[in-house]
Amino acid sequence: MPYPQSHKSKTKARILASAAELFSRKGFQKVSIGQIMKLAKMTHGAFYTHFASKEALYNESVRLTLDKSQTARLVKGPLSVQHLTDLVANYCNLQELVNKHEPGPEAVLFNEIGSEKEEIRTLFEASYSRMKKMLETRLMALGKLKKLPFANDRNVIADKARVILASLIGAVAIAKSLPGEAESKQVLTATQRQILLMMGVSENEAENMLHG
Amino acid sequence: MPYPQSHKSKTKARILASAAELFSRKGFQKVSIGQIMKLAKMTHGAFYTHFASKEALYNESVRLTLDKSQTARLVKGPLSVQHLTDLVANYCNLQELVNKHEPGPEAVLFNEIGSEKEEIRTLFEASYSRMKKMLETRLMALGKLKKLPFANDRNVIADKARVILASLIGAVAIAKSLPGEAESKQVLTATQRQILLMMGVSENEAENMLHG
DNA sequence: GACAAGATATGATCAAGATCATATTTTATT
DNA sequence: AATAAAATATGATCTTGATCATATCTTGTC
Numbered sequence: 001m002p003y004p005q006s007h008k009s010k011t012k013a014r015i016l017a018s019a020a021e022l023f024s025r026k027g028f029q030k031v032s033i034g035q036i037m038k039l040a041k042m043t044h045g046a047f048y049t050h051f052a053s054k055e056a057l058y059n060e061s062v063r064l065t066l067d068k069s070q071t072a073r074l075v076k077g078p079l080s081v082q083h084l085t086d087l088v089a090n091y092c093n094l095q096e097l098v099n100k101h102e103p104g105p106e107a108v109l110f111n112e113i114g115s116e117k118e119e120i121r122t123l124f125e126a127s128y129s130r131m132k133k134m135l136e137t138r139l140m141a142l143g144k145l146k147k148l149p150f151a152n153d154r155n156v157i158a159d160k161a162r163v164i165l166a167s168l169i170g171a172v173a174i175a176k177s178l179p180g181e182a183e184s185k186q187v188l189t190a191t192q193r194q195i196l197l198m199m200g201v202s203e204n205e206a207e208n209m210l211h212g
Numbered sequence: 213m214p215y216p217q218s219h220k221s222k223t224k225a226r227i228l229a230s231a232a233e234l235f236s237r238k239g240f241q242k243v244s245i246g247q248i249m250k251l252a253k254m255t256h257g258a259f260y261t262h263f264a265s266k267e268a269l270y271n272e273s274v275r276l277t278l279d280k281s282q283t284a285r286l287v288k289g290p291l292s293v294q295h296l297t298d299l300v301a302n303y304c305n306l307q308e309l310v311n312k313h314e315p316g317p318e319a320v321l322f323n324e325i326g327s328e329k330e331e332i333r334t335l336f337e338a339s340y341s342r343m344k345k346m347l348e349t350r351l352m353a354l355g356k357l358k359k360l361p362f363a364n365d366r367n368v369i370a371d372k373a374r375v376i377l378a379s380l381i382g383a384v385a386i387a388k389s390l391p392g393e394a395e396s397k398q399v400l401t402a403t404q405r406q407i408l409l410m411m412g413v414s415e416n417e418a419e420n421m422l423h424g
Numbered sequence: 425g426a427c428a429a430g431a432t433a434t435g436a437t438c439a440a441g442a443t444c445a446t447a448t449t450t451t452a453t454t
Numbered sequence: 455a456a457t458a459a460a461a462t463a464t465g466a467t468c469t470t471g472a473t474c475a476t477a478t479c480t481t482g483t484c
Contacts, residue, residue, distance in 0.1 A: 004450090004451085007450080007461085007462085008461080008462080011462085011463095032439080032440055032441085033440075033441065033442090034439095034440075034441095042463070042464090043463065043464055043465065044440090044441090044442095044464095044465090045442090045443085045444085045463070045464055045465065045466090046462075046463050046464075047441095047442090048441095048442070048443075049461090049462060049463075050462095053441080053442080054440095054441065054442095125389075125390055125391055125392075128386065128389075128390065158398075159398070159402035159405070159406075160402075160406075162383075162398060162399045162402040162403065163379065163402050163403050163406040165382070165386065165399075166379050166382035166383040166386055166399055166402075166403045167375065167378050167379045167382055167403075168382065169382040169385060169386060170377070170378035170379055170380065170381040170382025170383065170385065171374075171375075171378040171382065173381060173382065173385060174340065174377065174378055174381060177337075177340075178337055178340065179337055180337075186370075186371070186374060187374045187377075187378055190370075190371035190372075190374040190375050190378075191374065191375050191378045191379075193371070194371075194372075194375040194410075198406075216480090216481085219431085219432085219480080220431080220432080223432085223433095244469080244470055244471080245470075245471065245472085246469095246470075246471095254432095254433070254434090255433070255434055255435065256434095256435090256470090256471090256472095257433070257434055257435065257436090257472090257473085257474085258432070258433050258434075259471095259472090260471095260472070260473075261431090261432060261433075262432095265471080265472080266470095266471065266472095
């Protein structure tokens with residue numbers, strides 16, 4: 001068996017490094033496979049030995065940095081009301097995500113939305129169910145601490161998790177898509193408020209969370 | 213002024229017709245400008261006399277059929293609780309939209325989401341504010357007929373409209389992106405139920421609306 | 425009817441993603 | 455070392471969206 005496993009993975013890592021460098025400087029669309037491979041000291045043909053497509057490269061590149069992200073830390077963090085609302089707030093506090101046109105690591109769920117490619121849909125599904133499970137766990141825990149405005153039932157909670165995710169993703173998608181910032185912000189905060197309401201947080205408490 | 217205005221618009225219409233035919237048979241991605249122009253009896257270069265890009269063609273093509281759609285009729289229809297819930301149900305009843313991979317006329321709001329192109333964002337903004345205004349009008353009218361679970365205040369209603377849109381768009385986006393149909397359907401119905409709840413429709417009533 | 429001028433169409437050309445037959449490199453075996 | 459076999463890289467080639475200089479067509483004017 002010629003070539004140690006290490007060689008291929010090292011080459012791949014070199015491509016990923018080149019890509020990360022160029023993507024962060026110029027953005028995904030404006031970087032060509034040729035440029036990436038040139039920086040990685042290879043011809044463009046070799047690219048496809050390591051990645052199925054430019055999109056696949058993008059996915060791996062995103063996944064690579066995802067673990068380091070703040071959202072990942074939040075998702076893995078301990079259970080608490082504060083945490084859940086932080087998470088919501090974090091997803092909604094999107095000046096970060098909306099302003100820089102470059103897809104940050106948190107963007108998997110949102111940027112890949114609507115893709116028709118099977119590969120991306122699978123990636124999306126993974127993000128989705130991870131988030132959903134996390135929300136369910138949080139809601140269950142929350143239900144034991146305080147009275148929630150809905151039944152503490154597995155199916156009901158699953159549905160609430162679905163609704164929360166749909167609202168968040170929709171709000172972010174709208175915010176990203178609208179050209180103006182004012183309306184974007186209002187969509188985000190209105191959605192955030194509604195979610196907190198759904199979780200039985202009073203209007204006053206909610207206001208404190210969003211501005212404090 | 214050589215050439216009557218009619219000539220250009222006729223040629224453009226011919227291209228649009230070719231495109232509609234091919235798109236509906238093969239889908240957007242799998243049809244090339246060359247194929248479209250061949251069907252329209254021209255060379256591919258001429259395409260750009262009439263459209264700025266393939267995406268622009270897609271937009272016009274969608275807009276062209278949008279007026280005929282059921283959603284357009286609903287949006288223009290008379291004000292009533294039944295109408296508003298129908299509208300929500302219609303947007304959520306997406307077997308149509310989800311099953312056929314082809315973008316139906318209802319899909320503008322959803323398919324263009326996340327686009328970074330200014331042109332598309334503007335198109336999206338138009339769809340968004342039309343929907344939002346429509347929702348606001350419906351909610352105002354609804355508030356006069358029955359007690360809603362929120363203040364009958366202009367700003368509050370605007371926020372509710374924002375939340376409803378975000379939920380709908382998010383749910384549809386998720387449903388479209390998930391590979392499996394079961395979870396897609398659950399996201400859609402859960403969201404629908406939540407929206408009806410927000411509008412003060414009781415759980416029982418909601419159940420009837422969704423299954424009756 | 426010929427002509428000028430503007431509007432349209434043509435086809436060569438480019439850029440970039442993707443594919444593939446072929447060449448090269450690397451390792452295990454002898 | 456030489457060799458076989460597998461892995462990897464090369465570069466030509468294809469496809470498709472987009473651009474552009476040029477050619478062709480249409481119409482009002484003379």
